[in-house]
Amino acid sequence: MFKPVTLKEVAAKAGVSYQTVSKVINSKAKVSPETEQRIWDAVAELNYTPNYSGRSLRQQRSKTIGYTWEPSPQDQANPILDEFLQSMFHAAEEKGYYLLSFPFHTEEKKLLDTYRELYYTGRVDGFVLSRLNYGEASVPYLLQRNIPFVAFGRLEEDDHSFPYMDVDGARGIAQAVEHLVELGHRKIAALAWPDDSRVGNNRLEGYFSGLTKAGLATDPRLVVRGEGTAEVGSEATGHLLSLPEEIRPTAIVSMNDLMAIGAMQAVRNAGLQPGRDIGVTGFDDTPTARYLTPPLTSINQPVSAIGKNLMKRLIELLETGSYPEPKCELVAPSLVVRESTAGYRPAS
C-alpha cells in the first residue's frame, strides 16, 4: 500500500548498522552523543515509523487488548458504553496499547472460539470482560487456559478467583432507601429483576439492608420482580398502587432507570403525580434521566474510573506478570437526587 521506511534506510543515512538504530530508538544503546544525534536526525528526515508487525513478531506481544460486549436491544441504550470505551482506550494509549473490539456472539461456543482465536493468533495479549452474570462461561474458559483478563463485574458475591472491579449495587440502592426514609417514606416498594441476575439480586439486597438499617420491616408484597423494561415497571407499579391503603407504598425503588420510567407512567395513569405523590428512584443515571418529567433520581456509576483502572491493572498484569493489590475491588456509586423524589409532598 505504501512504501514503508525501514531501520535499514535510516541506518544507511546515519552511517551506522541498522541494529544500532534499533537500540537508539529503544534507548538501549551505548552510543556516543553525536552518533545518537545523527540517528535521530535521519529518523526525523525520513519520517521513520517502526513497523508494528515486525516488532510484535519479534517481541511476541501485540500490545492490543480485546473487548466485546453484548449489544443492547434497540429500545434500550447502553448507558455506559461510550464512557467505558473512551476511558479504556485513553488508559491504554498511555502505555502504548490499543483496544481491539470484536463481535459478540450469543452462541457460546462461537464466542469462546473468538476469544481463543484472538489470543492464540497473537492478535491480542489479553481481554476485558464486562457485564458478567452467574455461570458466564468465558471466565472458566480463560482462567483454565491462563489467558490474561480483567472484568467489570463478578460472578458471585465473594469470588476472588479472578481480578475484577465492580459497582457496589447494594450500597447504591441502600443509599436510595435511606434517602427516601429521610424524606418521610415508611412504605417503600422495590421493582426488582428476575432472580437469575446477579446484578439484580445484589441491588435488591441493598433494598432489604437499607430498610432493616432504617428499622423498617420488609414486606414481600412490596417486592415485584420482572424483566427490567418500562412495560414491566409500569404494570408492577399499577399493581402496587392498587394494594390496600395500609400497605400501599408511597415510594418505589427500581433496579434500573427503565423500570422507573414505567413506574412514573403508571403513577400518572393512576391520577397521581410522580415525585410529588409517589417517590421514584432509578439506577444507572442514564443521560435522559434528567430530562424526564419529573427528572429522575438515580444512581450514578463511576464508569470512567472503573474503565481506566481496569485497563491499568490488565496492562500491569501483562507487563509484570502480577496484579497490583487488591485483586478485586468494589466501588461505591453515588445517588443523584432529582425531582422524582425531592418533590415529595405527602397528601395527608
Next chain:
Amino acid sequence: MFKPVTLKEVAAKAGVSYQTVSKVINSKAKVSPETEQRIWDAVAELNYTPNYSGRSLRQQRSKTIGYTWEPSPQDQANPILDEFLQSMFHAAEEKGYYLLSFPFHTEEKKLLDTYRELYYTGRVDGFVLSRLNYGEASVPYLLQRNIPFVAFGRLEEDDHSFPYMDVDGARGIAQAVEHLVELGHRKIAALAWPDDSRVGNNRLEGYFSGLTKAGLATDPRLVVRGEGTAEVGSEATGHLLSLPEEIRPTAIVSMNDLMAIGAMQAVRNAGLQPGRDIGVTGFDDTPTARYLTPPLTSINQPVSAIGKNLMKRLIELLETGSYPEPKCELVAPSLVVRESTAGYRPAS
C-alpha cells in the same frame, strides 16, 4: 506468554516441509489428498493457529480497521454508537478483519498524528470516519497521503472527493413536515442548530422544502436556532408559544430528540398538552423516545445498514484497490409516528 504452535511443528508431525503446510492452510497447494489429510490432522491435533504477526509482516497488511469518534457529553447519550460499532465489526469479521478503536483527541494535531501513526506503523489498513462537519481536517489529511478510508457523513452537500454514506436528513425532516401537514397543521415551527453544523443545515433545508412542497409559506419568525440541548429546546419553545395568535405554531419540528424533549416540557409549562395541543417531532429516534410522555414521534436512521455497507466498501477498496459504485450514497431515514404527533386534537 504461551507456547505458540508453529508451522514447523505441524510440518514435523505431518512429515512434510513447513512451507507445504502453509500452502495447504491457504489452499494454494498442489498436494495429494492423502498428504493434505495428514496435514489437517496434524493441525487439528496440535491445535495450530497461524500467527498473526508473522502473517501480517509477510503480507504487509494488518487486516485491521481503525475507528475513533467524538465522545458524547455526559448528559447526552450517543444514540447510534452501539449499533454502528456492532454492525461494523460483524461485517468486518466476515472478511477476517477486526476493528481497532482508539482515543479521540480534540486537539487536531494530536488526532491527525494518531491517524498517521496507526497507518504507517502498519497497525491498521484503513479508517472509518464518522460525524463529519464542515472543515473536518482529517479528510484532506488522509486523502493527501492516500490513506484508505470511508466516512459516515460528508463535508459539503455535493462533494464526491471521497467515499461516504450519509443519511438524507433533509428528506427525513421533510417527511415529518408532510406528516404534520396531513394532520392539519398549518403553522409549523422549527428548532434548528447553529449554522456551523452541516448536518443541522441539511435537516433544516428539509423543513423549508417540506413546507414549500405543501404550499405553505415559510416564516423566519418560526425558525429558532441554538445548541441542540433540551434547555435550548425548552427556551425556544417558550418563546414560540408566546407569539401572537395569528402566527403561533401548532407544531414543532426539532432537529434532534433532545430539543424535542425540551420542547415538550415547555409546552407542558405553558399549560398545554404536548401531542394533543401541540405536535412535536424529533430526530434520531433515541431509545428513550418511546418512553417519553407522550411518546415522541421521531426519525430513525438505518444505522446498521450503513455500518455494514461502509465496512464492506472499505474492505473492497483495500483488497481490490477500488470502490464498488456508487462511491457516495445517501440513504433515506424513516419516520416513526408516535403520540407526540398522532394525538393531535385541535382545540377549535
Next chain:
DNA sequence: CCTCTCTAAGCGAACGTTCGCCTTAAGGAT
C-alpha cells in the same frame, strides 16, 4: 531408449524487528 510434460513437494529468501554476544580501539594501570 530418450525427451517432454506434468504433478507433488522442497527450498531459499524475504517481510522488519530485537536480542545477546562479539569485536575493536583507546586509555590507564602495572
Next chain:
DNA sequence: ATCCTTAAGGCGAACGTTCGCTTAGAGAGG
C-alpha cells in the same frame, strides 16, 4: 612494553509467515 577495562558499535540469529522458483519422479509420446 604488557595486560586489563571500558566505551562504541557491529554482527548473526531468530520471531512465524508466504512467495516463487526448483527438483524428483512418474508417465506419455516418439
